[in-house]
Amino acid sequence: MVRAMGEGLPTDGSVTLRPWSEADAHDLVYCIDGDELIGLWLDQIPQPYTFADAVAFIGSGAGDAAFAVVDAAAGSLLGGIGVRWNEGGDVAEIGYWTRQEVRGRGITTRALVLATRHALERGAARVQLRADIENLASRRVAEKVGFRAEGVLRSAHWNPRLGRRQDWVMYSLLPGEL
16 A cells, blocks of 8 residues: 555555545535435435535544545545444444545545555454445445455344335455455
8 A cells, every 4th residue: 555645644546545624524515415326325424415514524523433535636525434443443344435426436446445454454353344235336346345245234224215124235354355
């Protein structure tokens, strides 16, 4: 993994993960508000998504857990990725989204590689993620990175936007598998 000059931020020279800043609020709203796929699969993200929602998210103290995914050269916002740790600090769970205009270009795959390496470097014995069984794009990203499908968490979550309970495919990646 290449690192940004002097910053220590995870980057591969094309995509960089960096902490969110207040300056991202307007771009965050632009990326998320009204996006049908983000609204559909990520029901914990409010829709409509307002400037106040963005400011609250950025100011929530997510710290090391949430990253803006940006173009390494231009710095433009491409998406977001989060790493949440279990109580023991040895299992990291990753979630991600990408702005509509850049989907299908490998950006989410690159960001997932960087976030997974970040978690493994910080001692994760297991990195996992969940994707709705019907969210083929998200599942494809996980599989491209090398995450293994372990099984289906049946009827794991009620999603009011879908109007149904979701079945989630559980994926994992262990040290040495990336």
